[in-house]
Amino acid sequence: MFKRLWTIFGPLMIAIPLVISFVLTFPIRTKESYTRARENAVALTPLHFKNGVLKRAILSDSKRNFIPFFGSSEWKRMDSFHPSVLAEAYDRPYRPLLLGERGSQSLVHYFGMQQISNQLHEKKAVYFVSPQWFDEQGATQDAFQEFFSLTQLTEFLKLGGKSKSEQVAAERLLQVNAGISLENLVVKVANEYPLSDLNKAQLDAIETFSKHQESLYSYFLPKDGAYQDLVKPKAKKLPKKFSYEALDQLASKEASKMTNNNEFAIANDFFNSYLDGRLKKLKGFQSKDDYRKSIEYNDFQLVLSEFAKQKTEVIFVIPPVNKKWADYTGLNQEMYQETVEKIKYQLMSQGFTNIADFSKEGDTPYFMEDTIHIGWRGWLALDKAVNPFLTQVYQKPNYRINDRFLSQDWADYTGDNQQFQ
Template identity: 45%
Template sequence: MAKKLFLIFGPVVLAGVLLLAILFSPFKLSHINSKTERQAAVSLSPNVLKGQVIKESALSHKKFVPFFGSSEFSRFSFSHPSVLATKYKRPYTPFLMGAPGTQSLTHYFQMQLVDPQLKNRKAVFVISPQWFVHKGARKDAFSFYYSPLQSIVWLLNQREDQKMDRYAAKRLLEMPSGKANHVIASALKRVAAGKSITTGQRTYLTYEKRLLQHEDQLFSSLKLKNNQKRIDHFAKQLPANYQIKTLDKLAVEQGKLHTTNNKFGIDNHFYQRRLEKKKNKFKNFERNWNYTQSPEFSDFELVLNQFASLHTNVEFVIPPVNQKWSEYTGLSPKMLKEFDQKIRYQLTSQGFTNICDLSDKGNVPYFMQDTIHLGWRGWLAVDQAVDPFLTTKQKTPHYQINSRFYSKDWQNLKTVPKMAAN
């Protein structure tokens, strides 16, 4: 009887033991090849954004430059950064670290997995005004791009009581995903209180980290979305040589061609699919919206703090909103200007001076592709700032992080003084 039971259950038990041995082994279980790195750079796949192994592998090569942002990266056109870099054989390849729903808090925690790869490097960061709503980051969107591996790596790297760490721990505890694991939640509570994690918590987190890293190594490269075909398609539309006047003319032609069914300069397909049938509902819908008072300002400070600690030199892009659409929805131009002044002050007062501020371009024809996303001419304007930044030597930045930007007072400050805003 024992022999029969062993023959039945023995292989299952043995397989389970072997699986556990593999998952908890100290060895790397996979190798990321160059093809996977290139595909992942433009995939916008959630498993890439919240994972470690692919980003770590790609960003270990200097040719891959992290581009942080959100849904604007999914709007491919001939002037998209990945298309221009491909067509004109730029010495860099954008690694798109953003997708619909990603905001500052997501970026901060995903950065924890590639700290060494960001150190003393360059990066591009697109700041969306729409992130800075009253409630800040959406909890469901944060959870979609969150992995416990992010918080575990972050917790294991805690060395001293810092304002940044206390704030980050409190914010993560406000998210359902941050409280899903009891040990992680308990460790976060200690950090939020300015304490170190316990020896027992560190031991658990160390083994859990190894397990999650192996899962990432085994599964993160599966089902990567292949956007390279779309990029190659748009690249074929471009002239052989980069001439900004020629490209701008092409942008105007493409903009005219794709915005024929509405008066807002919005892409035909987007307008027909998302706006046309319910356009009347949007009339003055945004008249009370406010981007100047939000916890997002302190979440954004986490990102700035991280860049400063890693000596990452960053080009920040502030896009506009579609002015024709914002006039229709009642979005206040005065409020938008106050937002621009506030975010610029938060950047420049701490030494982040590389800023491509396009906030006043919302009425330029074909600058936007839809209501809030950069379009044909918009991406060309970004390229005029980003390409020189990435291809020429830049001055070493000198950052002076100010913990004031973690305060409720700063989050709720509607306008900055005129002297400070300049």
């Protein structure tokens, strides 16, 4: 009997310690070659987002100034005027590290930021905040889990729940990630219970193993080809001498050719893939959408609290929606602008005054690439705001965090922002 059991489980019992030993002896990556950094900085996959070792290595490069660009699906709209393409073409003193894709909203970014807190400290960042994130549901469980990692969890738990934002984040974690690892510790943080010495030792051990594991995995991440296939060739085709006027003319010319099969000025390939044949069903389908009440406002406040904690100087970008498409689907523009004003009040009242508000540009020709994502001339407008911000010397911000924005009252508030006390 014993021999039979050993035959079945013996190799496994030997293999597990060997695997653990191998992982723990694998060096934690602290540097990244510029060649690989350029590729990984625009590789928009959940695996890249979750790998804290890789992100820290890229952002810690003292020779190349990689800047975190937080956002979602807009980063995949890599036309010739995308921030990564312009930075490459004109050898900007910074390069975007694109963070986020479809489904990544504020809660995803808050926990992702835990992996790069040192790299955010007294640095700069760009944060793309879409009003359409602020629907009634907020972050979904499926989307959140796709971007969440064990090192994000351990980094967060080691904070110990000393602030209101950390306690609220723990509560949200329990809501969107049922059956989460180390759930007992998350419950402790949510309820303001201190972690024991044994809890802390457990976290240290898990975090150490996870970081070595991430370092190992970072060498085998899939290459999505964005840099070689999109960024580099598009950058080479741009005029050698930088000129907004010349680029704007080129953007209009390129966009006119790529949006000529539909009445909405939407990119042909997007229209053919997602809209053509469904137009009748989509007419008026957004008429009941309302972004003024959402738990996303509380999640957004978690992000602001983290930026304030790290003294990160941030510029926030607020996009429009395609006006022609919004008219067709019935999206209420007055409601959209009230949402924008609520977001801006939450920002400005706490000292986040660097805001590029494009919410009223939805009918500007070739500003939008599709229904909700900017492109062509929209990217150029963004560049006019972001490039000067990133090329100026860092200035220590004076943020005034108000935990009132973590309340349900604020999430549901639709009145006069100035009267919200």
